[in-house]
Amino acid sequence: MPSSTSSSDQAPKGIVQREGALPAGLRRTASDRPGEAQPVPTRDIPKQPWGRIIIGVAAALVSAAVALEVNARERIGLHAGDLDNSEIAWSDEKLRAAGAPAAIVGDSRILFDTDLDRFEQLTGVRPIQLAIHGTSALTLLETMADDPDFKGVLIVGLADTMFFQPFDGYGGYVKKWHEYRAPYRIVSNQIDHALQRRIAFLDSNYRLSVLAHRLDRDFRPGVEGPMDDIWKLQEVGEHRATHLWDRVEYDPAWRARTRWAWKGFKEKFPFTPQLIAKGQARAKAAVDKIRARGGDVVFVRPPSDPHLRVNEEAQVPKAKGWDVLLRNTKSVGIHIDDLPAAQGLPLPEWSHLSRKCATVFTDIYVRRLTELTPRFKLRGDAPPPLSRADCVPAA
Amino acid sequence: MIFNSLTFLLFFGAVLALHNAPWFGWHQKKINLLLASYLFYAAWNPPFVILLWVSTVVDWWAAQWMVRAKRERTRKIWMITSVVVNIGMLGYFKYGGFLLDNFVALASSAGIAYHPPKWDIILPVGISFYTFATLSYTLDVYLRRAKPAQHFLDYALFVTFFPHLVAGPIMRPTELVPQFASTRRATPHQLYFGLSLMILGLFQKVVLADGFLSPVVEKVYDAHEGVPMALDAWVATLAFSGQIFCDFAGYSTTAIGVAMCLGFAMPDNFRFPYAAVGFSDFWRRWHITLSSWLRDYLYIPLGGNRHGPARTYTALMGTMLLGGLWHGAAWTFVVWGGLHGTYLAVERWLRGRFAGWKPGPLAFLALGLLTYVLVNITWVFFRAKTFGGAATMLQSMAGLADKPIPMIALLPMVYAMLIISAIVGTHWWMRDKTLEIAVERTPSWLVGSLLAVMAVMILSEQGKGSAFIYFQF
Numbered sequence: 001m002p003s004s005t006s007s008s009d010q011a012p013k014g015i016v017q018r019e020g021a022l023p024a025g026l027r028r029t030a031s032d033r034p035g036e037a038q039p040v041p042t043r044d045i046p047k048q049p050w051g052r053i054i055i056g057v058a059a060a061l062v063s064a065a066v067a068l069e070v071n072a073r074e075r076i077g078l079h080a081g082d083l084d085n086s087e088i089a090w091s092d093e094k095l096r097a098a099g100a101p102a103a104i105v106g107d108s109r110i111l112f113d114t115d116l117d118r119f120e121q122l123t124g125v126r127p128i129q130l131a132i133h134g135t136s137a138l139t140l141l142e143t144m145a146d147d148p149d150f151k152g153v154l155i156v157g158l159a160d161t162m163f164f165q166p167f168d169g170y171g172g173y174v175k176k177w178h179e180y181r182a183p184y185r186i187v188s189n190q191i192d193h194a195l196q197r198r199i200a201f202l203d204s205n206y207r208l209s210v211l212a213h214r215l216d217r218d219f220r221p222g223v224e225g226p227m228d229d230i231w232k233l234q235e236v237g238e239h240r241a242t243h244l245w246d247r248v249e250y251d252p253a254w255r256a257r258t259r260w261a262w263k264g265f266k267e268k269f270p271f272t273p274q275l276i277a278k279g280q281a282r283a284k285a286a287v288d289k290i291r292a293r294g295g296d297v298v299f300v301r302p303p304s305d306p307h308l309r310v311n312e313e314a315q316v317p318k319a320k321g322w323d324v325l326l327r328n329t330k331s332v333g334i335h336i337d338d339l340p341a342a343q344g345l346p347l348p349e350w351s352h353l354s355r356k357c358a359t360v361f362t363d364i365y366v367r368r369l370t371e372l373t374p375r376f377k378l379r380g381d382a383p384p385p386l387s388r389a390d391c392v393p394a395a
Numbered sequence: 396m397i398f399n400s401l402t403f404l405l406f407f408g409a410v411l412a413l414h415n416a417p418w419f420g421w422h423q424k425k426i427n428l429l430l431a432s433y434l435f436y437a438a439w440n441p442p443f444v445i446l447l448w449v450s451t452v453v454d455w456w457a458a459q460w461m462v463r464a465k466r467e468r469t470r471k472i473w474m475i476t477s478v479v480v481n482i483g484m485l486g487y488f489k490y491g492g493f494l495l496d497n498f499v500a501l502a503s504s505a506g507i508a509y510h511p512p513k514w515d516i517i518l519p520v521g522i523s524f525y526t527f528a529t530l531s532y533t534l535d536v537y538l539r540r541a542k543p544a545q546h547f548l549d550y551a552l553f554v555t556f557f558p559h560l561v562a563g564p565i566m567r568p569t570e571l572v573p574q575f576a577s578t579r580r581a582t583p584h585q586l587y588f589g590l591s592l593m594i595l596g597l598f599q600k601v602v603l604a605d606g607f608l609s610p611v612v613e614k615v616y617d618a619h620e621g622v623p624m625a626l627d628a629w630v631a632t633l634a635f636s637g638q639i640f641c642d643f644a645g646y647s648t649t650a651i652g653v654a655m656c657l658g659f660a661m662p663d664n665f666r667f668p669y670a671a672v673g674f675s676d677f678w679r680r681w682h683i684t685l686s687s688w689l690r691d692y693l694y695i696p697l698g699g700n701r702h703g704p705a706r707t708y709t710a711l712m713g714t715m716l717l718g719g720l721w722h723g724a725a726w727t728f729v730v731w732g733g734l735h736g737t738y739l740a741v742e743r744w745l746r747g748r749f750a751g752w753k754p755g756p757l758a759f760l761a762l763g764l765l766t767y768v769l770v771n772i773t774w775v776f777f778r779a780k781t782f783g784g785a786a787t788m789l790q791s792m793a794g795l796a797d798k799p800i801p802m803i804a805l806l807p808m809v810y811a812m813l814i815i816s817a818i819v820g821t822h823w824w825m826r827d828k829t830l831e832i833a834v835e836r837t838p839s840w841l842v843g844s845l846l847a848v849m850a851v852m853i854l855s856e857q858g859k860g861s862a863f864i865y866f867q868f
Contacts, residue, residue, distance in 0.1 A: 026827055026828065026829060027663070027829055029662060029663045029666065029679075029683045029687075030567075030662060030683055030684055030687035030688075031666075031678070031679040031680075031683050031686060031687050031690075032679075033687075034687075034690055034691065034695065035690075035691055035695050036540065037535055037540040037541045037567065037569040038567040038569050038570050038662070038687075039569060039570065040569070040570055040571075040573050040574055040660060041570055041660045041661060041662040041663075042660065043651070043655060043660040043661070043831075044829065044831040044832075045582075045584050045585055045588050045831070046588070046831045046832070046834040046835035047835055048588075048834065048835065048839050048842055049839050050583070050584050050587030050588055050591070051583065051587060052839070052843070053587065053591070053839060053842060053843040053846060054587045054590060054591075056843045056846075056847060057594070057843065057846050057847045057850050060847035060848075060850060060851055061847075061850050061851060061854055064851040064854055064855065065854060068854070068855060182438065182439050182440065183437065183438045183439075183441070184396035184397070184400060184402045184403075184438035184439065185400075187401075187402045187405075187438075188396075188400045188401050188402045191401040191402065191405070192401060195401075202857055204857065206857075207606065207855070207856050207857055208602070208606060208852060208855040208856045209602070209605075209606030209607050209610070209856060212607070212806070212810065213610065213804070213806060213807050213810075215806055216804045216805055216806035216807065218804070219804065219805035219806065220801055220803075220804055220805040220808075221801075222800065222801045223801045223802065223803065223804050223805075224804075225804035225805075225806075226804060226807070
């Protein structure tokens with residue numbers, strides 16, 4: 001007889017009654033009924049004081065949340081308001097860049113070293129922040145070149161080695177950023193951010209598995225363990241306004257650890273003339289594309305400490321990288337070497353400016369920008385210039 | 396949306412509230428569930444809801460006309476219509492690119508340079524799951540195992556019901572449609588146990604699969620340089636066996652918990668598979684709703700074991716090869732299915748050859764371990780993206796790699812092995828039990844403590860993780 005798909009079901013029977021001749025305590029599944037219509041499943045409810053158990057679990061959750069939050073704030077130095085810098089957050093900004101007067105792309109240096117508030121105070125323009133740490137600015141430049149809706153000025157911040165490296169880096173996802181725009185991801189990102197504005201421990205670096213893996217002190221010879229990666233370096237605010245995590249500034253041990261993790265920027269692969277020439281050609285094609293539709297591109301080279309600079313220069317000399325880039329693309333460029341007022345700004349972990357000094361650097365390079373391109377104008381009511389003294393405590 | 400997302404938390408809270416609201420009648424509550432299920436699916440890609448509608452409407456009418464048909468031939472035509480439409484959609488979205496690539500390769504080997512435009516079709520999430528669910532409806536009606544649903548709303552809800560929609564368990568109409576006939580509302584104990592199952596499922600997924608096992612697997616399987624040492628290759632493969640189980644069984648357990656909170660029962664999809672002794676036993680424990688689907692609608696119609704050994708082995712291998720292809724449009728999945736088919740065929744032959752032999756306890760355990768090791772060999776093809784990658788892994792696992800290097804740090808390796816040992820140990824301990832029996836026999840303080848630890852670990856893992864692996868199928 002065919003089973004009906006329209007009859008009502010019986011209530012679960014509990015765990016005493018069992019179907020068929022199976023070992024005690026085992027219920028039948030579809031695998032035990034070949035070639036039959038499968039009946040309505042029976043789900044048992046084990047006899048337990050479930051109400052009390054759930055209350056206990058809820059209490060444990062609340063207690064753990066409080067403990068995690070206190071530990072995150074007091075011992076780790078995390079702050080509420082540090083938002084996830086996710087693919088969704090980037091794609092949100094990418095959408096905002098359509099029709100925007102200016103956007104920034106590049107690696108972590110321009111990302112950390114630009115104070116968007118200061119930029120706006122000086123020019124009246126708040127650029128869209130699209131730089132991504134550990135990512136080739138060239139990849140991002142090409143992504144923006146492929147966006148017909150972007151017709152503003154693209155500020156390309158670069159670290160020479162990262163710009164010419166033969167791979168995209170962390171931000172490779174930008175090539176398929178549309179795939180991250182599933183509605184549930186967008187909503188989840190909004191909820192995440194709403195919670196992170198109030199709760200400090202919701203930092204992806206503070207996940208249990210991440211912390212547990214980092215207990216490995218390179219115990220196994222020949223393996224780069226989790227400790228070789230930088231645990232946390234940045235804090236991200238609204239619209240991806242990013243700065244160096246303050247613990248890197250005030251904690252000498254943390255600073256030393258981060259410096260060590262850079263390994264002097266001694267890359268493993270060779271920056272051959274062919275590799276650099278290929279990068280130059282890609283950059284020119286992308287810049288031409290943006291200019292063809294009325295946009296423009298300027299390049300910025302933020303500072304790096306001599307400890308790193310010497311290796312960066314050895315791999316991609318300024319004369320072969322930066323100078324040729326500006327010449328080929330016929331672009332305006334602001335190199336840290338050309339900004340006397342920005343010399344000697346402290347770089348706590350050798351690669352990025354402290355939060356306060358990022359504001360000073362922004363002040364200096366944006367003023368220079370307004371001199372080099374008519375696309376940005378210094379506001380009449382712009383605040384007075386900043387100098388090194390505004391971010392370095394007097395000795 | 397995925398279960399391990401904050402969006403789902405809000406969504407589920409709203410659904411639960413609406414489902415328990417006293418001012419809605421049962422009919423309205425079913426409409427609420429249907430709309431919520433469409434919303435759940437649209438949260439990935441709204442236009443793909445149309446596919447669900449097509450599948451729902453075609454199969455509803457195919458079944459209706461099948462029942463009204465007076466001639467067997469007409470019934471068959473409607474059954475074939477349903478199969479063609481469903482498999483056609485699945486084929487277009489899932490296998491279009493694969494078929495095209497293979498055609499291009501074939502043409503190229505014949506000296507024909509064929510350069511078609513790139514096949515740029517997005518795979519609708521869960522299409523393999525709901526296609527099989529709706530097909531079972533028309534096939535059951537055609538095979539006269541079930542009568543068609545009486546109400547379109549009940550049938551549409553069966554297809555779309557969000558707990559099973561995108562990654563199973565693959566439900567049969569006879570399992571779910573009757574549950575929509577009368578009011579369903581969870582008792583407090585059902586609600587609490589359902590929530591407990593959700594905690595268990597999310598713990599498996601978020602903490603074990605994504606937090607601790609996935610990084611170990613990726614370190615080796617996604618390595619850009621170097622060949623892993625035998626130890627690394629084995630640990631990564633064993634870790635993947637844990638990851639795929641925790642990911643998929645975690646999803647199924649969460650789905651069962653979600654349905655239970657709403658007052659519905661869903662079938663078991665896993666029965667402690669790493670305690671299987673032999674491969675027929677494995678497939679009675681792993682992805683039960685798929686293996687039984689393949690058995691009922693593919694293996695048996697292909698002849699099953701009723702037409703002599705040759706036909707049986709052919710049906711077995713055909714079923715497993717197609718089962719492999721169901722998992723993904725790549726030849727590595729076909730090989731995965733082929734290996735399982737071979738294992739099943741060899742086991743069948745051995746059972747015939749050594750009929751009557753009963754293994755002692757040690758032999759039983761050894762056969763169980765052998766089964767687990769051989770299953771792990773198949774996981775290499777499941778996880779590796781290419782045959783080259785799979786060959787490298789197998790070579791490393793055999794200790795034959797040239798200049799192998801260590802890849803996994805010590806502590807992540809230790810964590811992974813502890814988790815795998817715990818999973819395999821638990822499966823053997825639970826081999827002939829249900830979870831419910833084990834829970835009932837455990838002191839309540841221990842049940843509460845374990846649940847609290849799992850919930851706190853989910854919280855400290857921040858409840859987030861990547862999408863479920865099986866969504867891609």
